[in-house]
Amino acid sequence: MWANRRLLELIKTDYPILLAPMAGAMDAELAIAVANAGGLAALPAGMLNEEQLRAQVAQFRAGTGNKPINLNFFAHKMPIPNNTREHAWREKLKPYYAEFGVDPASPVATAARMPFGAAMCAVVEELKPEVVSFHYGLPEAELVTRLRAAGCKLICSATTVAEARFLEANGCDAVIAQGLEAGGHRGMFLSDNIATQVGLFALLPQVVDAVKVPVIATGGIGDARGIVAALALGAAGVQMGTAFLSCPEAKTLPPHRAALRAAHDDSTVLTNVLSGRPARGFINRAIRELGPISDIVPEFPLASGALAPLHAKAQAQGSGDFSPMLAGQAAALGRELPAGRLIEELVAEIQGLLRGLAS
Numbered sequence: 001m002w003a004n005r006r007l008l009e010l011i012k013t014d015y016p017i018l019l020a021p022m023a024g025a026m027d028a029e030l031a032i033a034v035a036n037a038g039g040l041a042a043l044p045a046g047m048l049n050e051e052q053l054r055a056q057v058a059q060f061r062a063g064t065g066n067k068p069i070n071l072n073f074f075a076h077k078m079p080i081p082n083n084t085r086e087h088a089w090r091e092k093l094k095p096y097y098a099e100f101g102v103d104p105a106s107p108v109a110t111a112a113r114m115p116f117g118a119a120m121c122a123v124v125e126e127l128k129p130e131v132v133s134f135h136y137g138l139p140e141a142e143l144v145t146r147l148r149a150a151g152c153k154l155i156c157s158a159t160t161v162a163e164a165r166f167l168e169a170n171g172c173d174a175v176i177a178q179g180l181e182a183g184g185h186r187g188m189f190l191s192d193n194i195a196t197q198v199g200l201f202a203l204l205p206q207v208v209d210a211v212k213v214p215v216i217a218t219g220g221i222g223d224a225r226g227i228v229a230a231l232a233l234g235a236a237g238v239q240m241g242t243a244f245l246s247c248p249e250a251k252t253l254p255p256h257r258a259a260l261r262a263a264h265d266d267s268t269v270l271t272n273v274l275s276g277r278p279a280r281g282f283i284n285r286a287i288r289e290l291g292p293i294s295d296i297v298p299e300f301p302l303a304s305g306a307l308a309p310l311h312a313k314a315q316a317q318g319s320g321d322f323s324p325m326l327a328g329q330a331a332a333l334g335r336e337l338p339a340g341r342l343i344e345e346l347v348a349e350i351q352g353l354l355r356g357l358a359s
Contacts, residue, residue, distance in 0.1 A: 001351055006214040007236035010153055010173055011131055012068050014038030015347060017227070018216060019339075020241030021072035021133070022184065023047045023113075024324070025256070028056045030249040032063035033339035038347075040131065041067070046074040046113050050123045057127050070131035070155070071124060073116040075139045075189070076277075079299035086306075088296045093306055096322070100313040109308045113275075113301035116143065125150045133176070137163075137189030144171045155216065157187025159197055164207045164215075166190065174214040176239055177207040181220030183242045183268070183328035185279040185300075194270060194278050194293075201233060208234030222333030224349030228357075242328040247339040255320030256282070256327075263331035274324040276303035282331075285321035286310075 002008060007016045019026075019034040021044035031041035043060065045053050053071070060069055090104065097104045116139045124132060125146060132147050134156040147154060153173040158164035164175045178187045179200025186197060200219040208215050217230035218239035227238050245252045246260050259267070259282040270278050271292035277300030281287070286307065290297075297303045310322035335342060 001354060004214075004231065004234075004236045007174060007216065010214060011040050011070075011237075013040045015343065016216075016237030017343060017346065018042065018070065018218075018237060018239040019244060020184070020218065020239050021045075021070070022241050022245070022250075022326070025245060025252050025326070026250050028059040028063065030244060030247060030251075030339055031060050031069065033247070033249045034244070034343065035060070035064045035067040035069070037340035037343040039343055040070055042070040042072050042133070045071050045120070046116075046135070050120065053120070053123055054127065057129070068130040070133050071127070071129045072133045072135065073120065073139075074113055074136055075134040075156075076113075076115050076136040076300060078115060079276075079302060081302070082298065085296060086298050086302065089298050089303065090306055092290065092294075092296060093310065096310050100310060102309045102313065106309070109305040113304075115139065118143065121146055124152065128152070131155060133157075135185065135187050137187075138167065138170055138172070141170070157218075158207065159186055159188040159203070160190065161203075161206050161210045163188070163190050164211050168211040168213050172213060174216055174236070175207060175211055176216045176218055177204045177235070179203050179217075179219030180270075181280075181329040182218055183280050183331070184326045185275070185277055186270075188278075201229065204230060204233045204235060220328055220330045222328070222330030224346050224353055226330065227346065227350055228353045242331050243334055243342065244339055245327065245331075246334045246336045247342060248336075249339050253315060253320065253323065253325075255315070255318065255323060256325040259320065259325050260327065260331055260334050261336075263327065263334070265329065265332060267331060268327055268329055272297050272303070274304065274307065276300035279324065279326055280328060281324055281326040282320070284323065284325060 015038045017039040021042035023044035035041035132152045155174045157176045157178045180197045214236035217235035273291035314321045
């Protein structure tokens with residue numbers, strides 16, 4: 001069924017379907033279900049410390065019999081604190097603090113999203129995952145060399161042809177072509193201009209033509225039709241995130257699940273007010289009233305610290321008004337199925353579509 005087997009040979013899974021690493025919305029439970037169904041599981045490690053990562057990997061291996069795993073990290077540069085900008089952001093949030101009974105003078109939570117560094121690299125060398133992936137470009141060259149020496153295959157997101165070429169030239173074994181439709185944060189790293197972002201089916205064939213490594217398609221792929229279309233455009237596999245948010249194994253919060261059930265084609269928007277970096281998610285009160293794009297938001301990942309108490313207060317009331325309910329433009333195609341069953345259905349539907357196209 002899989003005419004292009006380059007990715008399968010690289011990642012050693014039954015199917016070229018990758019689970020997107022979704023920090024805050026999943027842990028080892030969802031990863032185990034995807035791996036046992038034949039896909040490449042992922043663990044989002046950018047918000048974990050070393051011991052938490054060891055524990056998650058141990059749980060995954062115990063639940064899968066050592067199936068392949070992708071550990072995902074951030075590779076952003078931490079911003080220089082800007083007191084003027086951070087003060088302006090806190091002032092903007094003051095009315096909401098008053099509404100929810102939050103002390104506006106309380107310390108801002110420290111950002112949990114840290115870039116990949118030497119200490120975490122040592123843990124990865126110890127754990128030896130089959131795949132290591134990055135968002136927002138690659139870490140410094142020395143760390144890339146260490147990961148490759150440990151036997152890890154490296155993949156990373158690209159949002160432009162130039163980014164894809166950069167990743168191939170700097171050691172990636174495969175490139176994820178991320179279209180504008182994708183949920184979550186843009187993986188862009190050579191530019192911060194959102195206007196350079198294009199849809200997946202415009203980006204994908206150009207990336208396939210530009211690099212020699214296998215290309216993984218992501219963004220707006222919600223069912224078998226999207227998978228087959230991506231394969232027809234030259235992708236060696238697909239990465240899906242939003243499609244798995246409705247699975248019972250996901251840690252999707254109740255307001256987020258409700259938004260997924262009610263999703264339609266214009267339910268999501270790109271916004272920077274939730275973290276300081278453009279991300280696609282469901283429109284909520286924070287996005288409507290503070291953005292969707294704001295010039296005063298502190299740089300990623302600093303913005304989320306001041307929003308954290310509002311997120312907690314609203315969630316306690318059953319509301320996602322200040323939560324990062326990230327999702328892609330194909331959210332309405334989601335199915336509330338166990339992850340393993342979802343993959344089984346996708347594979348069966350892909351087979352049916354391919355037979356129909358061949359007849």
